[in-house]
Amino acid sequence: MKFKTTLIAAAVMLACQVGHAQTAKEVAAEMRQMREELRQLRAELDGLKKQKNQEPATAAVISAPTQSQTSAEASAPVKASGTMPYANTSPARDAEPVVNAVNLFGYGELNFSRLKNSIASSEATARRAVLGFGYKFNDRTRFAAELEVEHAVVSAEDSGEVAFEQLYVEHDISDGLSAKMGLFLLPVGYMNESHEPTRYYGVTRNLVETAIIPSTWREIGVGFRGLQDSGLRWDAGVVTSFDLTKWPTDSAETKESPLGSIHQEGQKAKAASLGYYGALNFDGVPGVNFGGSLFHGGIGQKQPTIASPDASVTLAELHTKWQVGAWDLSALAAQGWFHDVSAFNTSGGGVDNPVPNQFRGWYAQAAYRLWRSGDYSLVPFTRYEHVNTAVSYSGVIPGQAVSTGPDTKVWTVGASYYLHPQVVVKMDIQKYQNNSDLDRFNMGIGFHY
Amino acid sequence: MKMQFANRRQLLQKMGAASLCATSLVGGSVFAAVFMEMPQAQKLLLPNADAFQALPLAMDEVRSNAIAKASDTHIPKNFNPQIWRAVQHEKALGWVIADRVIGKYDLIDYAAGFDVDGTSLGMEILAYRESHGAEVRQTAWRKQFAGKKGPSAMRFPDDIRNISGATLSCQHVTEGMQRLSALAMMLAAGK
Numbered sequence: 116m117k118f119k120t121t122l123i124a125a126a127v128m129l130a131c132q133v134g135h136a137q138t139a140k141e142v143a144a145e146m147r148q149m150r151e152e153l154r155q156l157r158a159e160l161d162g163l164k165k166q167k168n169q170e171p172a173t174a175a176v177i178s179a180p181t182q183s184q185t186s187a188e189a190s191a192p193v194k195a196s197g198t199m200p201y202a203n204t205s206p207a208r209d210a211e212p213v214v215n216a217v218n219l220f221g222y223g224e225l226n227f228s229r230l231k232n233s234i235a236s237s238e239a240t241a242r243r244a245v246l247g248f249g250y251k252f253n254d255r256t257r258f259a260a261e262l263e264v265e266h267a268v269v270s271a272e273d274s275g276e277v278a279f280e281q282l283y284v285e286h287d288i289s290d291g292l293s294a295k296m297g298l299f300l301l302p303v304g305y306m307n308e309s310h311e312p313t314r315y316y317g318v319t320r321n322l323v324e325t326a327i328i329p330s331t332w333r334e335i336g337v338g339f340r341g342l343q344d345s346g347l348r349w350d351a352g353v354v355t356s357f358d359l360t361k362w363p364t365d366s367a368e369t370k371e372s373p374l375g376s377i378h379q380e381g382q383k384a385k386a387a388s389l390g391y392y393g394a395l396n397f398d399g400v401p402g403v404n405f406g407g408s409l410f411h412g413g414i415g416q417k418q419p420t421i422a423s424p425d426a427s428v429t430l431a432e433l434h435t436k437w438q439v440g441a442w443d444l445s446a447l448a449a450q451g452w453f454h455d456v457s458a459f460n461t462s463g464g465g466v467d468n469p470v471p472n473q474f475r476g477w478y479a480q481a482a483y484r485l486w487r488s489g490d491y492s493l494v495p496f497t498r499y500e501h502v503n504t505a506v507s508y509s510g511v512i513p514g515q516a517v518s519t520g521p522d523t524k525v526w527t528v529g530a531s532y533y534l535h536p537q538v539v540v541k542m543d544i545q546k547y548q549n550n551s552d553l554d555r556f557n558m559g560i561g562f563h564y
Numbered sequence: 565m566k567m568q569f570a571n572r573r574q575l576l577q578k579m580g581a582a583s584l585c586a587t588s589l590v591g592g593s594v595f596a597a598v599f600m601e602m603p604q605a606q607k608l609l610l611p612n613a614d615a616f617q618a619l620p621l622a623m624d625e626v627r628s629n630a631i632a633k634a635s636d637t638h639i640p641k642n643f644n645p646q647i648w649r650a651v652q653h654e655k656a657l658g659w660v661i662a663d664r665v666i667g668k669y670d671l672i673d674y675a676a677g678f679d680v681d682g683t684s685l686g687m688e689i690l691a692y693r694e695s696h697g698a699e700v701r702q703t704a705w706r707k708q709f710a711g712k713k714g715p716s717a718m719r720f721p722d723d724i725r726n727i728s729g730a731t732l733s734c735q736h737v738t739e740g741m742q743r744l745s746a747l748a749m750m751l752a753a754g755k
Contacts, residue, residue, distance in 0.1 A: 218669045218670065219669075220668065220669050249669075251693075254693075257695060259695065285695050290599065293695065305728065305729075308729065309728075309729055314731070342698060342699065344701070344702055344703055345702075345704075346699075346702050346704055348699070398699055398702065398704075398705075398727050398728065399702070399704050400704065401704055401705050401708055401724075401725035401726075401727065402721065402725030402726060402727075403725075404727070404728040404729075436728045438721055438725060438726045438728070439725065440722055441722065489636065536732075536735060537732075
């Protein structure tokens with residue numbers, strides 16, 4: 116607009132100046148010419164405006180770079196020198212599309228299980244449906260969330276669950292250093308952060324990263340991640356922790372997952388005692404990963420209603436993965452310690468379900484891509500797991516009947532049939548060496564997008 | 565090597581044969597963490613070249629189909645890689661080809677260098693826009709492409725290995741590189 120105004124003003128001034136030397140007829144002719152030029156300029160501007168307005172419409176369509184140079188421009192060589200005096204000759208950049216700031220992603224998994232010795236317990240369920248969405252405020256600050264519905268239906272009569280698995284803002288502090296603030300997944304093991312069904316073998320998630328590491332484990336807090344070109348990735352943060360007041364003193368359900376029984380998941384989490392975590396991963400050799408993590412946090416939460424208001428937990432974990440050729444080999448070991456829980460266990464004449472001192476587990480897994488054709492592939496696998504969710508106790512009153520363990524040892528053998536790298540049909544058989552009543556056959560389908 | 569974060573404003577300033585158009589784009593929303601400018605990438609990929617000549621090439625159906633077949637990948641919508649011929653004293657040294665692929669849900673801009681036989685000389689990530697999978701920028705991972713000739717020599721994850729936790733980015737960049745490799749082989753054969 117400013118440009119047009121200037122042009123008009125210039126035209127008028129010019130007309131005034133020449134008016135002294137030209138006849139009124141000549142001036143009128145020049146004015147007509149000016150008007151014509153202005154009309155052409157206006158048309159050009161309208162064209163540019165129209166072009167600009169069309170960009171948001173195409174923004175959602177992620178496009179490849181487009182050729183924006185004319186052949187004359189394109190054929191002009193760009194000289195190089197030590198000081199890099201290049202013009203930016205990238206048509207890809209010149210035509211940088213405005214990528215939609217809103218992103219949608221997610222995953223789903225539906226499972227069927229049939230217990231070998233209890234056909235009546237056979238079950239099929241829409242285990243998880245997750246809708247993920249994100250928004251980019253600018254190139255350094257973004258928001259992401261994952262909303263999960265477990266078991267299809269949530270109502271007063273059903274056991275389904277709706278939860279935000281993640282809800283955080285991420286900010287890139289510098290190239291290679293970012294911060295997360297909000298409800299986010301802790302960088303512990305393999306499955307906690309990458310838990311989409313196409314990312315792991317077996318219809319159900321492995322036992323170690325469910326019973327010992329309470330996947331999907333998320334906390335509210337602040338976390339930092341550094342990524343170095345050497346392949347070293349580090350994480351550190353301060354977050355909420357667990358809540359011992361949730362421990363069921365009269366039920367052994369904690370045997371399934373001690374930490375899973377007392378997690379807070381960002382739901383009015385007690386925050387008198389916080390948790391601290393750190394993790395290191397090395398990816399400097401392509402296809403190979405080594406890593407480990409350490410978490411320590413208060414669980415007593417200074418609560419006067421329990422006998423161990425200063426109780427705490429430590430969880431340490433090591434993992435490695437080798438993806439070489441058609442092989443995918445991995446192993447993980449995790450060990451947890453509860454501290455200062457004796458008073459809690461002794462209270463009230465001795466709780467029926469005491470808090471253990473230690474819990475631990477490990478697994479080793481081998482998968483081999485047997486066949487592949489285009490997007491399709493078949494990957495059989497086997498996994499051995501050894502888990503003990505109650506290794507020992509302290510503060511248990513003499514004579515009280517409490518049991519350690521169980522010392523669960525499971526073989527899982529099965530296959531993943533990928534219809535596409537992001538869509539998988541799975542099948543496996545699980546054999547529990549210590550309790551054949553748990554032996555089962557599983558089938559499932561999973562996808563992520 | 566420290567990863568470089570180039571000045572986006574500088575990039576935008578360069579955007580314009582049409583300054584009016586450039587002004588409107590600056591005011592718009594362009595989301596990108598730009599790590600490297602194209603000229604930088606060109607110089608890194610073919611350091612001996614003294615000039616890079618843009619080579620317009622229409623990505624018609626015949627060419628697209630040939631690339632799809634040779635690379636055994638799907639051709640993305642609007643696939644239109646940009647090509648520069650690298651020359652030294654008027655002698656052809658190879659090509660730099662730039663393209664973009666979707667990582668998990670957003671675009672990754674990258675450029676690859678090829679010698680006159682179509683052998684890959686390496687690749688550089690120009691821009692990355694997601695919070696996950698940025699490990700594809702690591703030198704050790706990118707170096708896997710150097711020395712590989714033809715798309716069948718860079719299959720994922722057999723020839724180009726995965727980075728745990730960055731699978732989609734690794735896979736999609738590898739597939740993109742396979743397409744560029746197929747294109748480089750066509751250029752080397754004079755097609």
